[in-house]
Amino acid sequence: MSDTIIQIKNVNKWFGDFQVLKDINLEVQQKQKIVVCGPSGSGKSTLIRCINRLEEHQEGNITVDGNELTEDTKDIEKIRAEVGMVFQQFNLFPHLSILDNCTLAPIWVKKMPKKDAEELAMKQLKQVQIDDQASKFPGQLSGGQQQRCAIARALCMQPKIMLFDEPTSALDPEMIKEVLDAMVNLANAGMTMIVVTHEMGFAKEVADEVIFMDEGMIVEKNNTKDFFANPKSDRTKLFLSQIL
């Protein structure tokens, strides 16, 4: 299929003796929004970290935008530039201003002229409503602002896919909304997104599909409506009853 952008086939991964991913199969279409949920230690983060090869899988195939990720993928940097990622701990570069955080990769990885990069960065920062903080340093911003800056930074690379690794888990309840709003806007703009989160409200609002993982396996994969209305497996029901 031409508009399949990520294809994960029979992927297995071990940390030492411990198997974190067990026979994962997943296909993501362009512009699809997928929410991954599940208890801690279920392998959700590992799965999405495998998609831009921050973790290496040991068995199976992962294909991103037509390129298979293998040990001798020479231009892994090129694939990563196409895949934006937002982390739980923001991971902004503390020694650079907000604007420099956003322009660093476009200038040095995409070889964009500095002026264009700054223009783009300001546009993205405006989208997440922190353009007035551009000259500050990450340490001077609140958690919610930092996370929005991280989203803007990832978007400055103009990626085809965005991965979110529990973007709101390290935030105060009050700040969660501002970050989720930014993500909803992004989803409405038609970005392909894979989001690991426990925010079920967000899942209901934007997700096309919800995946429930437990013990390294995909327990349930369903469209959003059915996932919440009539989940197939008992494990999902138990999980939902505990967090909703």
Add this chain to the structure above:
Amino acid sequence: MNKLNFLKPDRQNLSTFLYIGSFLFFIAVFDVFLTSFFKTNITSFLPNILSFLLPLILGTIGLHLIRIEFSGIPKLDLINKNINTNHFNAILTLLIIFTIIKSTPPILSWFIIDANISGDTKEACTGSGACWTYIKIWLRRFVYGMYPNDLQWRINISFILLIALAFVGYFATEKLKKFLTLYYVVIYPIIAFILIYYLISGGSFGLMWVETGAWGGLSLTFIVSFFCLIFCFPLGMFLALGRRSTLPTLRYVSVGFIEFWRGVPLITVLFMSSVMFPMFLPEDFFMDKLVRVIIAISLFEAAYVAEVIRGGLQALPRGQYDAAKSLGMGYWKMHIFVILPQALKLVIPGIANTFLALVKDTPLIFVVGLLELVGMLNLAKTNPKWLGFAMEGYVFAAIIFWIICYAMSRYSQNLELKYKTER
């Protein structure tokens, strides 16, 4: 007026306590002052031990009396909070004050009052203090070593030029700022080498050749420290990265290099560089002694710098690597723009430490016959005309080294402040 409780000074009788306490404290200090400056003991009528301890006792009582909580007088509160919090601290304070007072007269008399600086022979030194004449006469040798007197302008000019070129960074415009790193890391050392090679060493352009064996004194200290600092830093950085590399060969080579150089004493390294190293070279290959020494010290210190920088690299959270990678940065871009700026900032104190040690290790090059400042001192003190002035020489060297090292230390503190960011 209510009854005074001398065991517990309070605010009610503030002025009484303050006057009595200050008076006792003043008496104590004055007694020590008289004893040390004028050799008069006003308490000589007391038994020996009591006379000796009296200032301490009086001072302690005095400080006890002025230890009034929330006195309302800002200066008094400041004193009480910082140097007079309890009896133990009060006694420590007094001991420090007494030590300073007691040691002032002998130091003053040796350095200034009984010292000589006039004349130009040993016989001019008649006082019991320091003989600065010795330093004055030998100053040229201490600064320039055996470098011919009439050619010393060459050293002066190259040093002035180098210092001037080091300040280029202050005048760089915004547009040229991005080339500054390149300038300082690559171009500046090359200019420095060319200057030193053609101007100080000479041999071309009609300048007389001066062999490196004749170089010496403080100027040699600067030359050796300068080049070693410049070379050992990048080398140490690459070794640190190599040690953390995922490529096994690179990692083991780095580990081997670091552990080898950290495991041998500098003095043996220097000795080998001059005695053993030429044996492995082809007959007609010649490498100057000074160059060999600089290479040896650089390699030696690079191992230390590497471990310091590795500490900084390990202190960075893994998220920084993840974030840089996820933005599509490769190994070098990630390290140049994200990892190293943060890691190097963390290790400024450690690097400064290593560099200070390096500067103070330079006297060891005497083992290969190069005489920098301390080497020249050792030479001068054995001169039959000037025997017996080792003390002046070493004090002089200590002061010079202290100035150099203190300047470096201040500079590193400035750097720390400049690059301080909140996490």
